[in-house]
Amino acid sequence: MSVPQQDSLVELPNGVRVVTLPMPQLQTAAVSIFVRSGSVHESRSLSGIGHVIEHMVFKGTDDGTMSRDARRINLDAERLGAEVNAHTDKDHTAFHMRGLAADVPAFVRMLGELVLHPSFPAHELEHEREVLLQEFAETEDDPMAIAFQLFDKACFGLHPAAQPVIGSRRNIERFTRDDLAGHVKRQYSGANIVVAAAGAVNPVAVQREAEALFGQVPRGAPNGTTTAAWIGGTRARRLAGSSQAHVVLGFPIPTLAAQDPASVVAAAVLGEGMSSPLMDQVREQRGLAYYTACSADVLDICGQFVIEASTAPDKLDEFLRVAAQLLRQHAERVDPVDLDRA
Numbered sequence: 399m400s401v402p403q404q405d406s407l408v409e410l411p412n413g414v415r416v417v418t419l420p421m422p423q424l425q426t427a428a429v430s431i432f433v434r435s436g437s438v439h440e441s442r443s444l445s446g447i448g449h450v451i452e453h454m455v456f457k458g459t460d461d462g463t464m465s466r467d468a469r470r471i472n473l474d475a476e477r478l479g480a481e482v483n484a485h486t487d488k489d490h491t492a493f494h495m496r497g498l499a500a501d502v503p504a505f506v507r508m509l510g511e512l513v514l515h516p517s518f519p520a521h522e523l524e525h526e527r528e529v530l531l532q533e534f535a536e537t538e539d540d541p542m543a544i545a546f547q548l549f550d551k552a553c554f555g556l557h558p559a560a561q562p563v564i565g566s567r568r569n570i571e572r573f574t575r576d577d578l579a580g581h582v583k584r585q586y587s588g589a590n591i592v593v594a595a596a597g598a599v600n601p602v603a604v605q606r607e608a609e610a611l612f613g614q615v616p617r618g619a620p621n622g623t624t625t626a627a628w629i630g631g632t633r634a635r636r637l638a639g640s641s642q643a644h645v646v647l648g649f650p651i652p653t654l655a656a657q658d659p660a661s662v663v664a665a666a667v668l669g670e671g672m673s674s675p676l677m678d679q680v681r682e683q684r685g686l687a688y689y690t691a692c693s694a695d696v697l698d699i700c701g702q703f704v705i706e707a708s709t710a711p712d713k714l715d716e717f718l719r720v721a722a723q724l725l726r727q728h729a730e731r732v733d734p735v736d737l738d739r740a
Contacts, residue, residue: 406601412588412617416608418601419594427597428496429505429604431513434590435581436489437565438558438699439621445558446565447581449486450530450573455493456484457522461515468522471512478504486563489697499598503607506593510611513586518575530570537564541637541644542708548633549646549704559626559700587618625653626700643714644707647721651694651701661703665694666740668728669705673739675724680707686717 408416421427435448457468466474475482480497493512495505537543547562554560564570593608595601628650651661669676669692680690690707709717 408605410588410609410613412613412615413591414588414608414612414615415592416605417592417594418599418604419596420599420601421597424597425499426497427499427502427505427595427599428494429502429509429593429595430492430494431509432490432492432592432594433513433586434489434592434621435491435585436487437561437563438488438623438626438697439585440558440561440565442558442561444569444577444581445561446563446569447573447577448491449563449565450526450570451516451578451582452484452486452491452493453526453530454518454523454578455512455516456482457526458517458519459511459515460517461511465517466511467519471508475508480505488559488563489699496597502595502597502599503603506595506604506607507611510593510608513591514611514615516578516582518578520575523573523575523578527570527573530564531567534564534567534570537562541640541642542646542706544635544637545644545646545706548635549648552631552633553628553648553650553702554626554700555629557626558623559697585621586615588612588615589618589620591615623699628700641710642708643711645709645714645717646704646706647718648702648704651696651703653701654696654698661694661696661701663737663740664728664732665692665703667732667736668692668724671739675728675733675736676705676721679720679724680717684716684720686710686713686720690717 405419406417410416437445437448440447456471459466459471472482475495478497478501480495480501482495484491484493493509495509497505550560550562591612593604593612595604652658668674669690671677674692676690676692680686681688687707687709690705692705695702695704705721707717
């Protein structure tokens, strides 16, 4: 196997994909393992389980020859000076390490162990359950987070795309170790795993480590769900103790399958950066909000063009009028300077 001279994508026989992006000018590197398993792949009774798994893989591993507890997992990474993190989203879960380039093979092995051999210790699950319930409470206290949850429900109704990644309090309280292990067995298969490394990396070394770790994982089938039909509408909730009105509004855009970047560029034109029309008109010219932004969220099963803002309750109507005016102008003409900036 020769060393590629540019970005490379290799697919192992069982469907695991290995992506390398050599950046030889750097002294550091990042490794991530992405799993196509997110909140859209969860039934209502399992809503939030992927987020619990993301937390729990760091609480213990056992590959049959060696076991590591939570402290050992963290210590082994920190002895390398590495940053370790993870996140769960609607369409995937990801685990990350970043540090010195020479340690990339170790990063692949350590992340692989988390993904493939979590032991889900029962006592750790009870401790982490309390942490997750605190995180859930923080979300309930965050008006913008609530606004986004209402927005998703208005967009997609009962489809899994409307489910919050964090799930429900009831599910967090009742998930068992067997629930977690069963979900990983069903969804963490070769067809759903991507190993990615960027920085001062040797593609051959990354591919070799990935094949050694993931080569025997059953292929399985790609995790999927039905395309989310757009419903639309308006939802609102009064929250005690909030001094602002937090608003999220948006429209349907094509899914990833369309391979159409126009929505992403359009969102950047309208509302990314301090000089964008949205920030200029809403904040600088009218003082309606400290922060407002526009984004395009594009997934396999759905797409959302989103505008968000927090403003004084008596300024909400004016904000909506300005946003509507900017959208009409945006649809009719794009300033070449704004397009260059975007």
